[in-house]
Amino acid sequence: MPQVLGRIADMAQAQALAVMGSVGRDQADLPDGVQTLVLLGPHEPGFWQVFKGSPEYMDGAPDPMDRWSRRVIDAMARQLGARAIYPFGVQPPYPFFSWSLATGRVWSSPVRFLVHDVAGLWASFRGALGFADILDQPPRSEPVCDDCARPCATACPVGALTPQGYDVPACHAFLNSADGQRCMTGGCAVRAACPVSQTFGRVRAQSAFHMRQFHP
Template sequence: MDLARATRLSKALARARFIALGGFHPEPEDRVPPCGSTLRPTRTLLLIGSAGSALFDAFSASPEASDGKPDPLDRYTARLLRDIADEFGFTPVFPFDGPPWHPFQAWAMRAGSFSPSPVGVLCHATFGPWAAFRAAFLSPERFGTFEANGAPGPCPSCEGKPCIAACPADALSLEAGYDVPRCREHLKANRDATCHTGCLARRACPIGREFAQTERHAGFHMKAFCG
């Protein structure tokens, strides 16, 4: 991919409120599928995501947001990113495709700049815990140098781990990780809790605070999480 095409791709993603979160050249152990119906080996994977609430704001004005059908954000994401992938000759795969499910967190760690966090999501060196994985673009063409490959994310060097102390449900610990049932029970037992408009532990992360989700955006996901 030459510079002009890479610039066009970046602009197309930005117009749709997506970002490229890195990439890598797959090895067999990465479990990257082949490219579409041609079954050509994937030689480059680009991780596509979003950060902050710009994508959610755009989605809120879309037909999917108001049609009453299941998984509106996933369907909106797939519609836009399939169009971009088609334009640039990529095969898109999505985290919500499956089973079998694609190992997006492992791909993100491979791309670099991410680390596992006590909150359960991966934390990015720039976007903190607010980077979301929306798709991967697969190409049979090998391109890019991807200098961030293998670079650690911010959590191992974080002093104090403020996210753990900020959780009112005591659902986080370094030893046991994220206790999902305990978190969900706290939310269901406390319908007026501030957590319903955004995870307090996540908001306590000092990295990427300018990309924190709005209360409306976070509430959309918390409602889905609580069922």
């Protein structure tokens, strides 16, 4: 049923979301009753402007993007007869990391963060739609890191994020410094260094928003 994935993609794009990949039960351990899972993330360029105009962004209450995601993806799920599933608000959390790897469009990067065939290291997921039906899967993509010079491996100004691991305290300490304001306002230097990230169209204001959530 490839036309179903096309309809999902069209509905998602109308909300500034994109299908980031899909996975079947034969490829991953999915929740009970779900035969196909479709992962959704920001569609760029355009996502930030849509979100910034939302009531969730403007009402001043906590977790605006999570609340926006629930409203929009819940509505899509109702229209499509699907189940909305989120990477937040549930314990234990759903395994979005392993689900994304199973799509054939996402890989573990040299710095161990997820890298997507379109979003690069800006890869993120706002939620997923779980279907009781088996949907045809699109062809898998070629891994984006295979022919890459891997600038992400050396891009961190303080060496906090490298192939050897992620020194989170060192990252936060740098973000508290004057030099760290470049990452706070423009996004993580490592994520930005990815050649695929650079073609994605994500705006600096959105990166700054996420950095403030990570480092209040």
